[in-house]
Amino acid sequence: MSSPFESYDDLDDADERLQAADPAERRVAIIALGHSGDPAAVAHLAGMVSDPDAGVRQQVAMALGEFDGPESAIALVQLLVDPERIVASAAADSLAELKDAACADAILPLVRHSHAFVRMGALRSLKELRRKDTLKPALEALQDSDAAVRVQAIGVIGFLKLEESIPALTASINDSDAHVRRAAVSALAFSQMKSAAESITRALKDDDWMVREMAAETLGLNANGSVAADQLIEALADGFWQVRLKSIRSLGKMKLDRAVRPIGGCITHEQANLRKEAAAALGEIADPSGEPYLALVAGDTDPEVRKNARWALQQIAARKARAGA
Amino acid sequence: MPLATYQTSVPVVVDDAKCIADKGCTVCVDVCPLDVLRISDMTGKAYMAYDECWYCMPCEADCPTGAVTVNIPYLLR
Amino acid sequence: MAMDEIVDGMSEVSCDVLVIGGGTAGPMAALKAKLRNPKANVVLLEKANVKRSGAISMGMDGLNNAVIPGYATPEQYTKEITIANDGIVDQKAVYKYAQNCYGIIEELDSFGIRFLKNENGDYAVKKVHHIGTYVLPMPNGDTVKKALYRQLRRARILISNRYMATRLLTGSDGRVAGAISVNTRTAELLVIKAKAVILCMGAAGRLGLPTSGYMFGTYENAANSGDGYAMAYHAGAALANLECFQINPLIKDYNGPACAYVAGPFGAYTANNEGSRFIECDYWSGQMMLEFYNELLSGKGPVFLQLKHLHEKTIEEIESTLHKVERPTRGLFQKGRGNDYRTESIEMHISEIGFCSGHSASGVFVDDFARTTVPGLYAAGDMASVPHNYMLGAFTNGAVAGTDAMEFADNHDFADFDAADVAKERDRVMAPTRRDDGIPPNQIEYKARRLVNDYLQPPKVTRKFELGQRRLAEVREDMEQRMIARNSHELLRALETQSILDCADMAAHSSLYREESRWGLYHLRTDFPEKDNENWFCHTLLSKKDGRMTSEKRDVQPYVVPIADDEKDLYDKQRIRATA
Numbered sequence: 006m007s008s009p010f011e012s013y014d015d016l017d018d019a020d021e022r023l024q025a026a027d028p029a030e031r032r033v034a035i036i037a038l039g040h041s042g043d044p045a046a047v048a049h050l051a052g053m054v055s056d057p058d059a060g061v062r063q064q065v066a067m068a069l070g071e072f073d074g075p076e077s078a079i080a081l082v083q084l085l086v087d088p089e090r091i092v093a094s095a096a097a098d099s100l101a102e103l104k105d106a107a108c109a110d111a112i113l114p115l116v117r118h119s120h121a122f123v124r125m126g127a128l129r130s131l132k133e134l135r136r137k138d139t140l141k142p143a144l145e146a147l148q149d150s151d152a153a154v155r156v157q158a159i160g161v162i163g164f165l166k167l168e169e170s171i172p173a174l175t176a177s178i179n180d181s182d183a184h185v186r187r188a189a190v191s192a193l194a195f196s197q198m199k200s201a202a203e204s205i206t207r208a209l210k211d212d213d214w215m216v217r218e219m220a221a222e223t224l225g226l227n228a229n230g231s232v233a234a235d236q237l238i239e240a241l242a243d244g245f246w247q248v249r250l251k252s253i254r255s256l257g258k259m260k261l262d263r264a265v266r267p268i269g270g271c272i273t274h275e276q277a278n279l280r281k282e283a284a285a286a287l288g289e290i291a292d293p294s295g296e297p298y299l300a301l302v303a304g305d306t307d308p309e310v311r312k313n314a315r316w317a318l319q320q321i322a323a324r325k326a327r328a329g330a
Numbered sequence: 331m332p333l334a335t336y337q338t339s340v341p342v343v344v345d346d347a348k349c350i351a352d353k354g355c356t357v358c359v360d361v362c363p364l365d366v367l368r369i370s371d372m373t374g375k376a377y378m379a380y381d382e383c384w385y386c387m388p389c390e391a392d393c394p395t396g397a398v399t400v401n402i403p404y405l406l407r
Numbered sequence: 408m409a410m411d412e413i414v415d416g417m418s419e420v421s422c423d424v425l426v427i428g429g430g431t432a433g434p435m436a437a438l439k440a441k442l443r444n445p446k447a448n449v450v451l452l453e454k455a456n457v458k459r460s461g462a463i464s465m466g467m468d469g470l471n472n473a474v475i476p477g478y479a480t481p482e483q484y485t486k487e488i489t490i491a492n493d494g495i496v497d498q499k500a501v502y503k504y505a506q507n508c509y510g511i512i513e514e515l516d517s518f519g520i521r522f523l524k525n526e527n528g529d530y531a532v533k534k535v536h537h538i539g540t541y542v543l544p545m546p547n548g549d550t551v552k553k554a555l556y557r558q559l560r561r562a563r564i565l566i567s568n569r570y571m572a573t574r575l576l577t578g579s580d581g582r583v584a585g586a587i588s589v590n591t592r593t594a595e596l597l598v599i600k601a602k603a604v605i606l607c608m609g610a611a612g613r614l615g616l617p618t619s620g621y622m623f624g625t626y627e628n629a630a631n632s633g634d635g636y637a638m639a640y641h642a643g644a645a646l647a648n649l650e651c652f653q654i655n656p657l658i659k660d661y662n663g664p665a666c667a668y669v670a671g672p673f674g675a676y677t678a679n680n681e682g683s684r685f686i687e688c689d690y691w692s693g694q695m696m697l698e699f700y701n702e703l704l705s706g707k708g709p710v711f712l713q714l715k716h717l718h719e720k721t722i723e724e725i726e727s728t729l730h731k732v733e734r735p736t737r738g739l740f741q742k743g744r745g746n747d748y749r750t751e752s753i754e755m756h757i758s759e760i761g762f763c764s765g766h767s768a769s770g771v772f773v774d775d776f777a778r779t780t781v782p783g784l785y786a787a788g789d790m791a792s793v794p795h796n797y798m799l800g801a802f803t804n805g806a807v808a809g810t811d812a813m814e815f816a817d818n819h820d821f822a823d824f825d826a827a828d829v830a831k832e833r834d835r836v837m838a839p840t841r842r843d844d845g846i847p848p849n850q851i852e853y854k855a856r857r858l859v860n861d862y863l864q865p866p867k868v869t870r871k872f873e874l875g876q877r878r879l880a881e882v883r884e885d886m887e888q889r890m891i892a893r894n895s896h897e898l899l900r901a902l903e904t905q906s907i908l909d910c911a912d913m914a915a916h917s918s919l920y921r922e923e924s925r926w927g928l929y930h931l932r933t934d935f936p937e938k939d940n941e942n943w944f945c946h947t948l949l950s951k952k953d954g955r956m957t958s959e960k961r962d963v964q965p966y967v968v969p970i971a972d973d974e975k976d977l978y979d980k981q982r983i984r985a986t987a
Binding site for chain 1: 354
């Protein structure tokens with residue numbers, strides 16, 4: 006009986022197998038190297054990035070994704086600029102797997118590449134590396150002609166969480182592309198600066214409902230989100246219930262007494278999700294003036310609404326008891 | 331008691347033209363949790379030998395050449 | 408050589424720690440054991456192939472019990488699980504999980520397992536439950552296994568694929584001594600001596616028969632045939648609360664979840680035919696399943712996953728996860744039916760029964776160090792008794808098991824076992840291959856599982872259970888005397904059938920023992936319709952004593968997170984009473 010265990014000798018005949026005349030055989034050899042887990046496989050794989058067969062190069066790009074580190078990054082960067090899209094896509098996916106910050110050295114030059122797909126892939130892979138010297142090229146990429154590149158640039162900047170990036174992120178709130186604006190709003194969440202909260206607030210008026218929804222949600226996460234209380238109350242009249250829902254949630258988190266009436270006004274909305282969120286927010290605020298609104302949904306058809314209303318009334322009763330004592 | 335075989339339409343289909351099992355590839359056979367794929371002695375290509383499929387997809391997702399298609403078994407389609 | 412031809416052979420290896428099952432808990436246990444003592448030999452034995460085995464072969468679409476600082480606390484989580492499990496919880500293990508799981512998330516993230524992050528790179532935790540916030544989506548969670556495999560290779564774990572463990576070996580002192588396994592491609596036996604053994608063999612998911620009639624269309628990975636439960640039982644370990652079955656809400660006819668945890672954060676919900684929510688219960692539990700079941704039977708059914716109120720763009724986002732991760736053929740199934748989430752609600756149903764602590768509480772009894780009642784034997788993941796621990800629990804408790812098992816191995820030598828036990832097991836395993844005529848395993852399996860549906864599925868009726876036991880005993884007789892396996896693949900199925908029948912017997916025995924109703928639908932006994940805290944506020948432990956299946960009570964250990972009486976009452980008041 007042969008050994009019952011998986012072999013760790015995958016590299017023994019690697020060179021020979023990688024030189025097979027048949028591209029399918031080379032592919033099979035590359036798959037084995039990818040699974041080997043042996044860091045020495047990277048050198049073998051790197052030697053294959055110029056294989057004449059695109060399928061082989063694609064396989065190399067996938068296999069390199071199994072290995073972290075600069076040596077792997079250098080090879081992947083060569084595959085990211087491959088003229089065949091299947092190869093470049095596989096390389097982009099593998100680059101996004103990298104965690105070793107040292108990989109950034111190999112990737113950074115591609116942020117200015119002539120092809121948008123390459124710039125996008127490069128920026129996407131820099132996010133998780135969180136290296137400070139990636140900030141400047143990412144900031145420059147906010148002016149990229151391609152919106153998908155700008156979205157990735159915001160990710161790089163947002164992951165770094167540096168206050169110095171706030172003016173640039175704020176500027177992106179006026180970007181022509183809604184995906185960019187949405188990402189920029191979300192990336193501002195971390196900031197302690199009041200100007201960041203104000204920028205998010207402006208996005209409550211965005212033309213795109215998903216940007217407005219993100220703004221309403223992000224204000225609930227941001228340290229200075231309560232500067233937007235009035236605007237969030239205004240947003241309770243938004244044409245999209247999704248925006249109203251997040252506004253209610255954020256107002257609830259802020260525990261703002263004056264939000265009770267406008268939130269109460271939403272509690273009979275036809276959308277059950279909104280009624281539920283309104284009841285929960287009235288409970289978080291726990292102001293006694295919320296009781297009449299909660300009474301309206303005590304017999305709601307939706308058990309989640311009833312449950313949240315019951316919980317909210319308990320919160321109000323507890324607050325009253327505390328005030329009495 | 332004598333045994334008989336009966337017909338069943340199997341959910342996993344392999345495109346022989348794309349399959350490289352004859353070049354040493356065993357990816358789909360390896361990744362199948364139910365171990366129902368085999369490589370044919372006659373064609374050298376992969377095929378579904380047993381109709382015991384969880385239609386979970388690793389064989390299709392991991393095939394390097396896109397030769398494998400997983401269908402929903404007829405009984406629950 | 409003909410396909411799957413039977414080769415007569417046997418060999419023996421030894422290691423410090425043997426992990427059986429390479430799905431979720433197993434790889435983590437193996438890694439942590441190796442980390443604890445890098446010089447030691449760790450063997451990871453897997454019936455399929457570690458690359459794509461187990462419940463998460465195609466990844467997972469999210470964590471639904473993540474206790475992340477700032478969103479939930481270990482105390483709150485422990486309380487919720489205790490309430491969801493009707494108080495029958497040894498909280499120490501749950502609390503330990505809740506404390507450790509965030510560290511495990513961070514570690515999995517470093518492995519390259521991808522959780523949803525916002526534009527600041529922070530985990531984008533979502534609120535789905537009424538009180539706590541525990542959901543962390545994994546829209547790109549399809550590569551979990553790939554990332555785990557990479558770690559195993561890097562740590563040079565000894566991986567044995569396509570070996571099915573059949574029985575544990577125990578020493579004269581009662582300590583675990585190793586395991587016997589059989590190659591699923593050649594039928595050769597492999598005896599593995601080990602100082603400690605960790606069972607991570609998943610749920611008993613091939614117990615009930617899916618309503619489609621397709622034997623492998625189970626909710627759980629169909630490879631999870633309950634082998635771990637059977638092995639633990641035959642080794643003398645205790646199994647806890649097996650009557651607390653697993654039943655899950657699914658897309659009707661398709662065996663994937665709908666899935667409330669993916670679509671829920673986006674505003675989708677489970678609704679009845681009137682388009683209204685109906686589930687009162689807070690946390691995923693047998694109570695929730697009872698409410699689901701009652702609604703299906705009431706005039707208000709069928710039950711649907713409601714998405715059509717959501718915006719087109721939101722539905723697109725939900726689809727991109729639902730059709731890529733965990734059960735990616737979901738999209739293919741819907742397409743085949745002509746279903747579009749935009750215009751139609753998705754019909755749902757409930758799954759066949761099984762054992763699974765990952766979703767309920769039926770598992771091999773373990774303490775907060777993942778130790779079973781057999782010295783040196785550990786269990787983690789879906790098959791171990793830590794309730795509701797899901798994928799993250801498998802990772803977290805697998806880590807606990809790996810570390811403690813290596814410590815045990817470092818302090819013990821191999822236990823001596825009787826060579827006659829190996830010979831006896833070899834005869835038992837090979838018996839179906841030595842018959843020229845008989846009944847093939849698929850027919851025996853089908854019949855056993857059809858009987859499980861007919862007699863053991865809740866609501867549980869004593870008389871039906873007794874009839875079921877009689878019928879199952881007849882099938883057992885056929886299995887032991889007449890089952891035939893003509894190649895090694897059929898032998899694999901034949902051995903799985905034995906696990907399935909063992910689990911069916913345990914399901915019947917444990918259900919009859921607990922004379923009350925508890926855990927909603929999971930243990931709804933029509934002859935004992937009320938919850939009886941006076942007599943049954945306890946675990947039940949099933950084990951093999953003197954060759955016979957026995958059950959006994961075990962006290963619930965004192966809570967580490969107290970639950971006030973009014974909190975229990977509050978929860979009870981929210982409930983819809985059983986009408987059965």
